[in-house]
Amino acid sequence: MGKPLRVLIVEDSEDDAALLVRELERGGYDPTFERVDTAQGMSDALARGPWDVIICDYNLPHFSAPAALMLAQKSGLDLPFVVVSGSIGEDVAVAAMKSGAHDYVMKGNLKRLVPAVERELREAKVRTECKQVEEAIRVSEEKFRAVAETANDAIVSADGHGNIMYFNKGAERIFGCPEAEVVGKPLTLLMPERFHDAHRQGINRFLSTGKAHVIGKTVELAGKRKDGTEFPMELSLATWKTGEEIFFAGILRDITERKQAEETIKYQAMYDALTGLPNRNMLYDRLCRALLDAQRENKSAALMLMDIDQFKEINDTLGHDRGDLLLKQIGPRLKSALHEGDLIARMGGDEFSVLLPLAESRHAVQVGNKIMRALEPPIEVE
Numbered sequence: 001m002g003k004p005l006r007v008l009i010v011e012d013s014e015d016d017a018a019l020l021v022r023e024l025e026r027g028g029y030d031p032t033f034e035r036v037d038t039a040q041g042m043s044d045a046l047a048r049g050p051w052d053v054i055i056c057d058y059n060l061p062h063f064s065a066p067a068a069l070m071l072a073q074k075s076g077l078d079l080p081f082v083v084v085s086g087s088i089g090e091d092v093a094v095a096a097m098k099s100g101a102h103d104y105v106m107k108g109n110l111k112r113l114v115p116a117v118e119r120e121l122r123e124a125k126v127r128t129e130c131k132q133v134e135e136a137i138r139v140s141e142e143k144f145r146a147v148a149e150t151a152n153d154a155i156v157s158a159d160g161h162g163n164i165m166y167f168n169k170g171a172e173r174i175f176g177c178p179e180a181e182v183v184g185k186p187l188t189l190l191m192p193e194r195f196h197d198a199h200r201q202g203i204n205r206f207l208s209t210g211k212a213h214v215i216g217k218t219v220e221l222a223g224k225r226k227d228g229t230e231f232p233m234e235l236s237l238a239t240w241k242t243g244e245e246i247f248f249a250g251i252l253r254d255i256t257e258r259k260q261a262e263e264t265i266k267y268q269a270m271y272d273a274l275t276g277l278p279n280r281n282m283l284y285d286r287l288c289r290a291l292l293d294a295q296r297e298n299k300s301a302a303l304m305l306m307d308i309d310q311f312k313e314i315n316d317t318l319g320h321d322r323g324d325l326l327l328k329q330i331g332p333r334l335k336s337a338l339h340e341g342d343l344i345a346r347m348g349g350d351e352f353s354v355l356l357p358l359a360e361s362r363h364a365v366q367v368g369n370k371i372m373r374a375l376e377p378p379i380e381v382e
Contacts, residue, residue: 002030005117008045010056010068011084012037019110020055020084027114038063039071046075053117058085058092058104069100078127080120084113094261122150130238130251153253154233160246162187162203174233174254176226192224206239207246215239223252232259272346274324277331283345283353290357302356302364304371311350330375337370 002025011017017035024031036042037060045051054072058065065083072081083096083104096104102123103116154171158164163186167179175182175190182189188196205211214237223233234253239246270282278286290301308330315323330352334344343355354371356364 002028005029005031006050006052007031007033008042008051008054008079009033009035010037010042010054010060010063010065011035012057012060012063016057016107019107020113023110023113024117027118029114037061039067042068042071043075046072046077049077051077051079053080053082053121055082055084055113055117058083058096065096065101066099069096073100078124080117080124082113082116082120084110091261091265094258094265097258119152123153126151126153126155126251130236130249151251153251155249155251156187156190157247157249158187160203160207160248162200162248164189165247166249171252174225174252175223181226190223192222192230195222220255223254231256275328275331275346277352278343278345280345280347280353283343283347283355286343286355286357290355294358297358299358300360302354302359302361302367304354304356304364304368305347306352306354306371308350333374334371337367337374342367 005024007021007024009017009020011020014035017033021031021033034045034048036045042063054068056065056068065085069081072079080103081101083101084107085104086107102120105112105116149168151168151170154174155166155168156164156171157166163184164182167177167182172178177189188199191199202213206215214235216238218234218236220232220234222230224230232255234255235250237248237250239248241247270279270285271277272279287301287303293299294301308326311323311326314326327346327350331344331346334352334354338344338354338356341357343357345353345355347353354367356367359367
């Protein structure tokens with residue numbers, strides 16, 4: 001007999017839903033499930049509940065995973081939400097995770113489904129226990145350890161002096177320190193030195209006033225591993241009091257991969273993929289600032305627009321790869337004629353723009369002449 005599991009499946013295909021159920025059964029579960037494919041159907045199912053997990057197809061004819069996620073969040077239920085998709089890009093996956101989805105699984109790789117569900121069930125349980133801690137309900141050390149040791153995230157508890165009392169397996173993995181090396185030592189061991197004073201001041205302020213800036217919130221900060229390397233992490237902090245003693249407990253998650261994905265998306269939004277130059281989005285942002293600065297200082301700014309004569313003939317006769325090679329060489333040549341603070345951007349196709357903040361007319365003419373000279377030597381594209 002498998003482990004009971006109540007599953008709400010948001011999926012328009014009965015066959016795909018059956019595949020999900022069979023995969024859960026192969027993973028040792030005895031799922032009780034309901035399939036819905038509309039917002040109204042999901043709303044009714046949530047009201048009927050209870051559910052252990054929601055598994056949702058990303059694209060539906062009359063519904064979608066983002067809409068389903070919003071509906072689940074509005075219900076106030078803290079349920080693991082796993083997105084499944086036949087094809088989902090990294091940017092879409094990052095957006096879904098940032099919106100509150102807990103994991104995503106490709107339909108072509110359903111062997112990840114059971115591990116994903118099990119992990120999210122464990123983490124949902126940890127979240128529940130931590131809320132109880134925030135509400136000042138004392139949880140026994142044995143129960144806390146039993147829950148914490150199943151978590152992939154780091155769970156660390158400390159006394160009122162800021163000394164580590166508990167360090168789970170997730171914390172050992174993330175920080176690279178065995179529990180025996182850190183128990184009894186200050187929490188500052190886990191953070192860069194530049195944050196030590198602020199940490200101590202925060203503890204002292206909380207002990208004297210009972211007020212804290214981060215208790216009950218999820219914040220991002222820097223952690224430090226045993227080897228000294230820093231990494232971005234997400235912290236949810238709770239506190240409770242036993243008699244006259246105050247204790248702290250935190251759930252910490254390494255968000256390095258998420259930050260890298262966000263930086264990639266941010267870069268793609270502001271830079272041209274072919275040339276590596278700023279794109280029209282960055283130009284517009286810098287132009288707005290340049291105009292404000294010019295107005296404030298009663299000066300002017302210059303904007304130059306240019307394109308490449310007969311560029312279409314290069315593409316038509318030599319091929320687009322040769323045209324791309326030419327475009328890649330334009331940027332470095334233009335940069336050689338500019339000063340620090342000036343901006344060159346590719347607008348698209350063979351169009352480029354040069355922004356000269358706080359530039360007088362004479363300076364703009366001089367830069368224009370330098371640009372023409374920089375473009376004079378022939379560019380090899382064969």
